[in-house]
Structures are given as C-alpha cells and as structure tokens.
Amino acid sequence: MARVLLFGRLADQAGWRDRVVEAIDLSSLRGALAAADPSLGEALVAPGVQVAVDKAIVRGEAALSPFTEVAFLPPMSGG
C-alpha cells in the first residue's frame, strides 16, 4: 500500500492527484494504476517521467510500505 501523488499534466490527465493504492512494490503499483486507467498507465512509463519514493528519485524497483509516498513527476518546467 502506498500514498500516490501525481503532478503536472499527469494529475490533469488522471483527474486526481492524491490517492492510496494497494501495492507491495513499484511494479505492482504501476500495474494497479494501469488496470484502473490504461492511458494513465502508459503516461506513467513515458520518457521523462521520474518516480520519487519518500521524496527521493528512484530508478528501478522499490518495496512499498503502508506509509510510503510515491510521486510520479512529469518533465519539470523550472520556475
């Protein structure tokens, strides 16, 4: 289980930005999100989308606890 945050155009596309999702690791989380919303599932693995687990960028797999925060970050615009 994890708290999932979406930012920028990902949040607009999904129609939500903060949700709790049942998953034991990042790949099962992506799978659960894609099952609920296939086009979001595709957008989450598009080039340039980064994943932060508890506010640190992660490349690859990560285990998730009920208190883990997972953020999907589309390409950053700068300020």
Next chain:
Amino acid sequence: MTVTLTDQPFEPGALVTAFCVGREETGAVATFVGLARAENGQAAALELEAYPGFTDAAIGEIAEVAAKRFRLHDVHVVHRVGRIAPGEAIVFVATAAGHRREAFEACDFLMDYLKSRAPFWKKEHGPDGARWIEPTDRDRTDAERWD
C-alpha cells in the same frame, strides 16, 4: 541559507532590506527578482505547482552548490507557487559574498538552475485555455553554461 516556497505575494524590497542586515564582512549583495509577464494578454495567469519537501530540498541542494562554488556568505531564495498574476514577483534570489563578482555570478547561476531544472510544473492560463509549459531551448543552453 534559506529557501522558501510561498503561495502568497511577496514584497522584494523588504526581502533585500532584511537580507542585508548585520553583515559586516559581506562586501556585495546581488539580487534578482523575476516577474510574471502578461505576454500581450496571452497569459492571464501562471500556475506553478511544486512538491513540498522535494522542490525546496532540491533548491536547497543547488544553493549549497552555489555557496561552495562562489564562496558565498549567504543565499536566500523565495519562490511563488500557486496562481500568479502578471506583474507579480515569481522569484527572488539574493546572494551575499565578499566581493561583487562572486555575488553576481552566483545569482546568475541560481537563476539558470531555477528556470531550467528546478522541480516545478508550470501552467499558463490564456484566452484559449491552459497549457503546460516546458523549459525553452534558451533556458537549457543558459543552464549548460555552468556545467
């Protein structure tokens, strides 16, 4: 060193005054203030989204890099988030150093980072609706000057 994200308008002059207080060894303070442009009516408002705790930490890390590289005495960054009207200040950067060259260059370095690589997501609201903005080629090449 201070990094602040705020959803409230701020007054740059007051920030400069406060930043200069009590500095007996600082010979130079350089500041930059970025304002939201109206783009001839194309931009009714800007909306900036940040990831609290992540965005400020990332800016803090680059401020540490600037402090070391340019031997700064202090840095202050204030960045707006949320909806910003044309003419309002979006960003304030102040750098304090022994001499002017380091203060100017650090300010320039920090702004190039903030405009191109800082973790914000920017939406422009205009007459034809809203669109997400990405860094321009100019923003990217400006930032590459320091690599």
